[in-house]
Amino acid sequence: MRRTLVVLTGVLALLALLLPPAQAQRVVVIRAWTIGPDNPSVTRYNNLVTAAERLNSDLRREGAGVQVKVEGFFDTTNWDSYLRRVLLGFQSNEGPDIVQANASLNATWAEGGFIIPLDAYLPRHRQFADVVPSLWDALKYKGKIWGVPQDTEARPLYFNKVLLRQLGWTEAQIAALPDRLAKGDFTWDDVLAAAREAVQKRVIEAGKGYYHRPVNGPDFIQWYRSFGGRIFDEATGRLVITRAALLRYYTWIRTGVEAGVIERDRLNNDWNRFFQPVTDGKVLFFSGGTWQWAEMAQLWVHNKGGEEWLFATFGYGPHPTHVKGGKAITMSNPQAYFVSAKSANKDLAVRLLAYTTTPDLDAKHAVGSAHLPVLKTTARMINNRFLKEVSYLLNYTTFAPAHPDLSKWQDAIFRGLSAVESGQVPPAQGVEFVVNEMQRTIGNQLLVE
């Protein structure tokens, strides 16, 4: 009898050791999928992990009996494959709870029923009140808010100060250039004229007067707008194509190619062929994004002096306009966190996002990847020369419209540009191609003006 008791006690003691403490913690896995594709933006994922630690300590204090574990990945390949993966992930039960992507995808994903509107959740967390108001607008579709802003940026026109000096510009003239760009005093035609002069004077090689990105992207909306184009009609909620503006844009590009200022094969699908000449200091003007500053500093010029070298070599301002005194422009393509409609833990996911939307994490991402912060507090406290110097660009910024057919619009513009730039068709014919293609693919959701 006593032996039985001893054994029983032993077994009980063992069980007590094996069992978790009285306050059993249920671990909830929040799956988060994120993408750069630029390497420095890895904080889009890491910040979520840090936020989960903070959330967990609060949950423990509250005695909620739940712990959060973030699982997922940070993608550095490209948008195509990432979005494909996300789409299939949305369909499966193993899909993500949180997805980070362009804010302008809200329309497509909301229409597809993949993500949830967050209006009911947002007021519960004070952190979201600190977000710059205009960023919520970028996430609105059909009157609802579909995501939480993660970062934003601007897309400056960079210029090479060393080359301008060789061209005979004085220091004062170079220093005044951003301001002239902003005032509409230095237009696209002036860009072309300066570049042409630089080619003639052998300051730069032919074709290296102006560089734009080698692959499709949101920037083409910005350039089309800078030539006076409209893309969205608020009244009808339809996409717009302005023939005259598109013709101006295509003509400008074609003129640049014929003048030997722009390469006819600039759209060559190869970012290395963009960054190599740019960071070799061979390109006079180039359109880029603020995040590319970090990319160049960390990957391209780290052995030339990194940011020091960049500051000494490049200046930046908003993109010009096509008429004297017109409105300068830049574009922001804010990133956002979306919550999947299939997520089993929507409340916790949004709370995790609230813990991610804090000034220190916001600043960490902004400084580390040369994006602009999304919180008013961060913008006030951040002490980073480059971010301070580009933040005024947001006064000139524009967003991509929220429309589910936007991708078709952009693809048509891009294809038309590649045809005109490579000299396959003259600008006017290129415009016709684009308008026809849009009418075919977008149909009654398009206004042609």
Place this chain on the structure above:
Amino acid sequence: MAHEAVWGERASGHARRLTSRYLAPALFLAPATALIVLFFLLPVLTTLGLSLTDISTLTFRQPRWVGVANYRQLLGDPFLGRIMANTARYVLLTLLFNVGMGLVLALLTTSVRERYGGQVRALWLLPRILPPVVYVFIWQGLTREAPFGLVSDVLGVSKNWITASPWTVIILANGLVGASFGMLIFTSAIRAIPLDLFYAAAVDGATSGQTVRRVVLPLLRWPILFVTAYQTLSLLTSFEYILLLTNGGPGFYTTTVWALHAYQLALQNYFGNVQFGLGAAMAAVLVVIGLVVSLLYLRVFNFRALVTEPKVEVN
């Protein structure tokens, strides 16, 4: 009643005879048939089914039947002819290079001592065992502007050869990979030709050229058919090198082939709105083209005659 019984018995006897006659072949054919049904017929039917819906990112959850709307939209594309022409150009030129080069390599490497022939063949297999991305990376390196690109350095003309002459690069890049396939098949076929025939030809005073034309090539008909047909079908559907080299550019559908266009419509979009239905319609068209081409080959090469008893005895 009795009559019925007799009838039933006769029927079952008939059935038994049938099964006993066909059971063994059916059993032997079952695995291959199952594979074909699973991995060819069902995907084709799925593709056809998808091509009749409007499935895309937007309608991924509730696709609707739209009948032949996708096919109508394809026909309305003004660049369809161009894409067709690109496809024909790509397939024909690459095929010539593939099969021709494979044949030349096989003939050359079999006519030298095996030690050297084997080494040359091993060298030609390199592109095939490289992952396409790495292989294209090498091409990009070769074709860049001076001072980085080897081609520009050697020729003394600095330009990016991929965008300057995209077709040449695409065909060469594809052909160099493809040639090794023909080379292997033809080499083993040439090996299988009895030496007596070569001796006989030599005794009759045939030159090397004549030996190749009158002895070797006629005996290579079957392997040549096989390689040509196989390469045609794989070229019709292959686009990975084009995708990586030019992505269908530079410009308006310059090097876009049918399979690449289908891929871009159905799976690849920078902004994430992909049109599976439209892509499936294109893939369905490709399946039809593939079938037509296969049948054509079988007719042209007189397939029936080729699969009869071999005229060459190999012991």
